[in-house]
Amino acid sequence: MDFAFDARTEELRAQLLAFMDEFVYPAEAVAEEQRAALASPWDTPAVVEELKAEARRQGLWNLFLPDAEYGAGLTNLQYAPLAEITGRSPHLAPTALNCAAPDTGNMEVLAQFGDDAQKKQWLEPLLAGEIRSAFAMTEPEVASSDATNITTRIERASDGTDDYVITGRKWYISGAMNPDCKIFIVMGKTDPDGTDIRRQQSMVLVPRDTPGVTVKRAMKVFGYEDHYHGGHAEVFFDHARVPVSNLIGEEGGGFAIAQARLGPGRIHHCMRLIGMAERAIELMCRRAVSRTAFGKALAQQGVVHNWIADARVTVEQLRLLVLKTAWLMDTVGNRGAHAEIQAIKIATPRAVVDIIDRAIQLHGAGGVSQDFPLADLYAGARTLMIADGPDEVHQRSLARRELKKYL
Missing domain, CATH: 2.40.110.10 (Butyryl-CoA Dehydrogenase, subunit A, domain 2)
Known part of the structure; x- marks a missing residue:
């Protein structure tokens, strides 16, 4: 088994990591300041448009679309580590790269099922980030x-x-x-x-x-x-x-189109969730080495060791499962990877919520404040236990699939 990323993935990872450090993370505070001055809270801060222009200039654009005619032509396995990186700044990075839901799923639907007129009128401006x-x-x-x-x-x-x-x-x-x-x-x-x-x-x-x-x-x-x-x-x-x-498509085809749309959407969410967990671990570690309680740094407290170690083990497990799922989607299709898609949809939000919750606990009052991204990350991760099908629906389906082997 070869766990290494291919050359193109490594190149894009390096490029995207540099883009995050140079442009995205510094823009987080700027975007909040600009939003406070907007006439409507739903208007887009200027810095977001600047990020989009820079991402497009660098070729970090529409990375999610495997169809080379419309997107970057990456496989799910190639896109997975890139989506993880964007999950570290889930509000800005996916939008900057034109890889944000729900547009991603809608573009996939139009690319796969839309006719020429629909693609011209709606897909093209979506791909361009104009609407x-x-x-x-x-x-x-x-x-x-x-x-x-x-x-x-x-x-x-x-x-x-x-x-x-x-x-x-x-x-x-x-x-x-x-x-x-x-x-x-x-x-x-x-x-x-x-x-x-x-x-x-x-x-x-x-x-x-x-x-x-x-x-x-x-x-x-x-x-x-x-x-x-x-x-x-x-x-x-x-x-x-x-x-x-x-x-x-055709009348009566809505359910099938929805299933085709939601499969990639679920793995994209799980990819970004891993990035959210990595951001939480980073914040947890930085907090632990910078704060003292009862005469010792938090980083010297046994319970903090447990939280950090458990978080690291969990993220490594989740990443392998998500990468396996991406590989299966590429090799046997979404239907062939159905059980694994359900497994990551069950496992990833639940585990990431727990990691973020520990990071919040370590930050004390700061963890639930607007001064750190943790509360916002928690809300996003917890919501994904409901969005794209609640966990219990996926558990029901996965259990039935497992039980069929014995009936």
Whole structure:
């Protein structure tokens, strides 16, 4: 077994690490200062646009897309350590590289399932970082952990026009508060009475300025509004009309498209989570060697030794599992790597939450303050135990797969 990264990955890692040190980490405080002076908290700080321009100049752009026609042409295994690095500054780095959710998943959907006109109108400006997007799937009135429950309707217009009429209520729609968000990918039911519950759903493109589309309010996550990623919104679709040509793929293909979208999204989240854990370990160690309590440096306290050692072991385990999953996705496809994708989705957020929690504890009051990134990292990591399918759904599916061997 060869655990070394290939030459291209090593080159990009070195380039990205230098980019983080020279541009991203110094920009974190600058972005917060600039945001405080903005007319709207959802506007983008100037330094973020500067980071995007520099990343594009250096060729650190669209690294997530394996399709060389649209992206960097990297495999999942090549992209994994790069995504980990961006996870160390999860608000700025992914956006700077045009590798931030939900745009990444939406670009993957358009690249894989969009027609030529849809790619021209929406994929190209997304790839260029000129606009942002949102993915509207989760609903407040149903258990959205089961995507077949969604109630939003996508119906053919009854007046003879070649339109769809969309009616429904969505929430926690990532990116929708960003004024640069110009397009929604909306999942709803075109055939609610169909016998195959996985063929009832479809996906359509709905421009933000479509009459009947109302971004009602920002949804907070542990008190945070997540301004850098465009927030999370509650959105109403009140008989919003779009041309039938805005359908992505075919009618009834929405569930399959969602699964194709979420597979890469889950591993991307886990890659970045490892970077978040590494940032937490670094902060924990720096704190431990700089603070004294009861006559000894925190770094000399046995319990602190345990926290740091356990965190290191955990991160190394997680990284190997994520890299194995990336390798399987490259070699046998997302379907062949399904069990491993579920395993990392279960294991990684849970473990990273624990690491960040220990780092918060070591920082005392500072850990829960705005002076350190730990509270924000905790909120992001804890949310990923719910996002892209709650842990329990993945545990249920993984256990069934395991039990099949014995039935």
